[in-house]
Amino acid sequence: MAKKNIATFLGTGKHLTIAGNQAFAYSGPVSVNATLTTLISFHTGGKMIKALLVPMYMGSAAEGDDYLWSVTFNGSIVAQLVLANNVEVPNTDCILIVPPLTEVIVQSKNLTENEAHDVGCMFTGETVE
DSSP states (O other), X not given: OOOOOXXXXXXXXXXXXXXXXXXXXXXXXXXXXXXXXXXXXXXXXXSEEEEEEEEEEOSXXXXXXXXXXXXXXXXXXXXXXXXXXXXXXXXXXXXXXXXXXXXXXXXXXXXXXXXXXXXXEEEEEEEEO
C-alpha cells in the first residue's frame, strides 16, 4: 500500500514555521486596543526570507477605527501600515525582504480609541539562498 502524504496546518501563534522553503506565520485574531500589541514575533534562521505581510481586520473591529501595523527587524522599524476606518483597501499588503538571523516583530494598535477589537496578520513567503 502506498504511503500518503498528509498536509497538517500547524496553527496560529506568534511563531514562524518553515516547511521546505516555505515560511509562514498566522497571528489569528488578537484583541488590540490603543497599546502597541504583538501579533507575531520570531527569529529567522540562516536564510533570507522574501515575504508578504497581510494586515487584517478580524471581524470585530468597529467601523471608524483606524489601526496601525508596525514591523521591526532587530528593534528597528522597517514598515508601518495604517488601515483607516475599517475599510478593506486594496494593495495594503507589504513585501518584506528579511535578512538571515533577524528578530521580526509585527505589532498593531488602535489609533482611534482605547477599546479593543480583533485584528491580525499573515506573514507568508519563501526562503532564498
